[in-house]
Amino acid sequence: MTPLQIIFILVAAMTLGAGLMVVTARNLVHSALWLILALFGVAIVYVLLQAGFLAVVQVVIYIGAIAILMIFAIMLTRNIATESGPRFSENWSWALVIALVLFGTLAWMLSGWEGIAAQAPAISPRFDTVRELGLALVSPDGFVLAFEVASVLLLAALIGALVIAWDRR
Amino acid sequence: MFDPINAIAQWLAELLAGWGLSSGLVNLILTLLGVVVVASFVLIVDIFLVWVERKVVARFQDRLGPNRLGPFGLIQPLADIIKLLIKEDITPVGADKVVYNLAPILALATVLMLWAVIPFAPTMLGADLNVGVLYIVAVGAVGTLGIIMAGWASNNKYALLGAMRTVALTIAYEVPMVVSLLVPVILARSMSIHQIVNMQTIWYIVAAPLAAAIFLISAIAELGRAPFDLAEAESEIVAGFHIEYTGMKFGLFYAGELLHALTMGALFASLFMGGWRGPFVEQAPILGVLYLFLKAMFIYWVIMWVKYSLPRVRIDHMLNFNWKFLTPLALAVVMLTALADKALVEFGVSAGSLSYSLSMLAVNLLIGWITLSLLRSYARIERRRVAAPRPAASPEYSGVAKS
Numbered sequence: 421m422t423p424l425q426i427i428f429i430l431v432a433a434m435t436l437g438a439g440l441m442v443v444t445a446r447n448l449v450h451s452a453l454w455l456i457l458a459l460f461g462v463a464i465v466y467v468l469l470q471a472g473f474l475a476v477v478q479v480v481i482y483i484g485a486i487a488i489l490m491i492f493a494i495m496l497t498r499n500i501a502t503e504s505g506p507r508f509s510e511n512w513s514w515a516l517v518i519a520l521v522l523f524g525t526l527a528w529m530l531s532g533w534e535g536i537a538a539q540a541p542a543i544s545p546r547f548d549t550v551r552e553l554g555l556a557l558v559s560p561d562g563f564v565l566a567f568e569v570a571s572v573l574l575l576a577a578l579i580g581a582l583v584i585a586w587d588r589r
Numbered sequence: 590m591f592d593p594i595n596a597i598a599q600w601l602a603e604l605l606a607g608w609g610l611s612s613g614l615v616n617l618i619l620t621l622l623g624v625v626v627v628a629s630f631v632l633i634v635d636i637f638l639v640w641v642e643r644k645v646v647a648r649f650q651d652r653l654g655p656n657r658l659g660p661f662g663l664i665q666p667l668a669d670i671i672k673l674l675i676k677e678d679i680t681p682v683g684a685d686k687v688v689y690n691l692a693p694i695l696a697l698a699t700v701l702m703l704w705a706v707i708p709f710a711p712t713m714l715g716a717d718l719n720v721g722v723l724y725i726v727a728v729g730a731v732g733t734l735g736i737i738m739a740g741w742a743s744n745n746k747y748a749l750l751g752a753m754r755t756v757a758l759t760i761a762y763e764v765p766m767v768v769s770l771l772v773p774v775i776l777a778r779s780m781s782i783h784q785i786v787n788m789q790t791i792w793y794i795v796a797a798p799l800a801a802a803i804f805l806i807s808a809i810a811e812l813g814r815a816p817f818d819l820a821e822a823e824s825e826i827v828a829g830f831h832i833e834y835t836g837m838k839f840g841l842f843y844a845g846e847l848l849h850a851l852t853m854g855a856l857f858a859s860l861f862m863g864g865w866r867g868p869f870v871e872q873a874p875i876l877g878v879l880y881l882f883l884k885a886m887f888i889y890w891v892i893m894w895v896k897y898s899l900p901r902v903r904i905d906h907m908l909n910f911n912w913k914f915l916t917p918l919a920l921a922v923v924m925l926t927a928l929a930d931k932a933l934v935e936f937g938v939s940a941g942s943l944s945y946s947l948s949m950l951a952v953n954l955l956i957g958w959i960t961l962s963l964l965r966s967y968a969r970i971e972r973r974r975v976a977a978p979r980p981a982a983s984p985e986y987s988g989v990a991k992s
Contacts, residue, residue, distance in 0.1 A: 423613075449741060453688065456734065476723040484730025484763075488756060491737055495749065550719060550780060 428468055435461030452491045459483050470543055473550050592874045594713050598623075627715055631704050634882075635848045638889075639666040642847055645890065649897040669840075676836035681744055684833065688742035693834065693841035695735035700849045702728050707855050708783045710865050710877030721782040722770050725856065726763065729811060732849075733759045736830055739842075743833035751829025754819050754904060759811055761911045766807035768919035772800035772926050773860045776940070776949070782856075786864035790941050794861040796949035799922050799957060801861045803915060808853040809892055810907070812846065816899040817907060854888035855881060862888075918960060925952055 438458035445451045459482045466475035509515075530536050543549070556562040598619055605615045640655070640663060647654030655662035680689060705715035706724055718724050733756055740752020773793050777785040785793075794801045810817040819829075831842045858864055862884050865877030902910070929952045930940070938945045 447685070449685070449688070453738070472718060473720050473723070476720050476727045479727035480723065480730055484727065484733065485760070488730075488733060488737065488760065491734075491741075492753070492756070495737075495741060495753070548719070 424468060428465070431461050431464045431468070435465070448494050449491065452487060452494055455490070456483055456487045459487065469540075471549065473553060592710075592712055594710075594875070623715070627704055628701050631701060631848065632844075634851070635844050636666045636670070638847045638851055639669060639844070641886075641889075642893065645893050646897055649894070673837050673840040678838070679833075679835050681833045683744040685742040685744075688738050689833075690838075692735050692739035692742060693831075693838045693845070695738065696732060697841045697845040697848070699728050699732035699735065700845050700852055703852045703856070706782050707852075707859055707881075708786050708864060708877075709881060710874040711870065712874050713878070714783055717781060717783045719779070719781045722774055722780045722785075722860075726767050726770070729759075729763065729766075739834070740830035743830070745833050748830050748832050751819075751832070755813055755830060758817060758819065758904075758907060759813070761908055762807045762810035762817075762915075765803050765911065765915040765919040766811060768916070768923055769800040769803040769807065770860070771923050772797045775923070775926055775930055778940070782859055782864075786859050786866065788941060789863045789866060791943060791946045792861065792863045792866075796946040797861070797922075797926065797953060798950065799918070799953045800926070801857070803919050803922070804861070805857060805888075805891070806915065808857065809895060810911070812850050812853060812892070814846075814850065814892065815896040816902045818896075818901060819904055819907075850892050851885055851889050854885035854892065857888045858884035918956075922953070922956055925956060 435458050438454045438461060441454040442451050442458060445454055459478065462482075463475045463478040466472075466478060557567045558564050601622070602615055602619060605618060606612065610618075643665065644654040644662065655665040658664040658668055680686060703725060706718055706721040708714040736759070737752050737756050740748045740750075740755075743749075773785050774780050776793055776796055777788040779785065779788075831839055834842060858881060864884075865881045867876060867880035870877045870880065926949065929949060933945055933948055934940065938948065
């Protein structure tokens with residue numbers, strides 16, 4: 421077991437545990453905090469895959485913006501710490517069956533792929549991942565169309581939010 | 590080569606290898622030791638910062654500051670620490686214990702994590718991340734989380750109010766900060782702070798003064814210091830989000846805030862003022878640490894100068910200033926810097942030369958002049974609108990017939 425594998429197992433266990441606590445915590449703010457821990461776990465997995473840029477962007481956007489937005493929304497509503505009904509719905513047995521079937525299918529599909537036990541090819545230190553990502557996003561034979569369409573989508577969402585929040589007098 | 594830190598690290602590595610440990614384990618132990626050394630050094634400087642803060646604020650307010658304990662009051666922070674340690678540790682009723690205790694730890698830890706990417710000297714550096722600048726933004730975002738946890742876990746209306754206001758301010762001012770951080774990245778062609786310092790043969794404050802100013806203003810807002818200190822507006826909401834914290838937990842918040850100010854000073858120094866650069870640094874790398882801390886202390890002094898001279902800004906003015914002035918200005922600066930950079934490189938001016946920096950300075954001055962003239966015309970229109978006579982009682986309004 422290489423140290424990288426040990427670290428990955430620990431981080432994956434932490435992420436899964438945090439994910440479980442998100443849906444089973446009684447207190448809604450605690451749920452949000454466990455979600456932040458799960459998102460941190462995903463950022464660490466990105467680092468293990470040598471995608472440092474994505475790891476930092478994950479922290480900035482998911483934890484620094486989306487999680488804080490969720491916490492704001494939770495805090496602005498009342499009665500978050502009181503019991504609001506049973507934690508598990510009554511269909512939990514069906515959900516368990518579907519989850520196990522899904523897990524089994526994914527595990528069987530992945531075990532048939534030859535890359536699952538292969539070592540990741542080492543990236544040479546001269547390969548600047550950030551520069552390659554930037555070039556891929558704006559080069560015409562790269563992903564520039566998808567990039568621009570995503571920007572237009574974000575702009576539309578921004579304008580929509582402004583219109584909804586506009587103070588009409 | 591007068592480089593004691595690396596010499597000691599080398600000697601220790603040989604000693605541990607001589608004891609028979611594998612090289613991976615030796616590396617791990619040296620890395621852990623490096624982490625402990627950097628964190629301890631920064632925290633000890635933090636104690637000295639308490640003294641600096643109190644003396645400087647006293648001088649700004651035309652008084653002496655602490656001068657009873659020790660020569661020039663140097664033992665005062667130690668007395669403060671002892672006092673905070675022996676205070677009663679109160680947890681308010683109904684507070685969420687885990688989150689309540691975690692918040693000050695998170696507030697201080699995120700500041701310490703920033704020191705991992707700041708290069709102390711040409712050979713002394715925590716971690717050379719190739720996304721160092723974005724890492725700083727990420728860690729700042731996590732710091733915001735500590736504040737909101739503190740405000741909520743205290744089970745106190747004022748704390749929650751203070752925390753919400755702080756978070757609204759912090760995430761608003763992150764936008765111009767990130768955009769202005771792009772300018773040294775464009776000039777140095779790398780997001781790694783080590784690389785940015787290496788490329789600064791001419792300080793970037795010459796080539797990008799507007800970006801430096803925007804970064805400084807956004808950093809002061811991020812820190813929650815005056816004139817943006819509505820988080821701890823003592824006259825308004827009685828100490829804001831750390832109202833329920835006593836003893837050493839409050840000490841962690843206070844020390845964390847001062848250390849964050851010094852960290853922003855060190856970041857400004859690394860990104861815009863050349864970091865560890867100075868005379869004779871190649872021969873004696875240990876001087877790099879001295880130069881970095883001199884520059885960081887200077888910027889910290891500027892931050893304190895702003896704090897103790899300006900009154901607090903109202904919340905809607907703060908947000909207007911950010912969204913209607915700073916963010917468009919920062920975006921314009923980045924766009925014109927990128928354009929000018931491409932144009933200059935096309936014309937054969939190499940990056941890092943004096944003519945390059947002076948051309949960039951010219952572009953910045955042009956943007957500044959256009960901004961000032963726009964502000965002036967806007968102010969003229971506003972003044973005219975406000976000065977128009979609006980009589981409260983006049984024949985037209987009161988309906989008396991004109992005769």
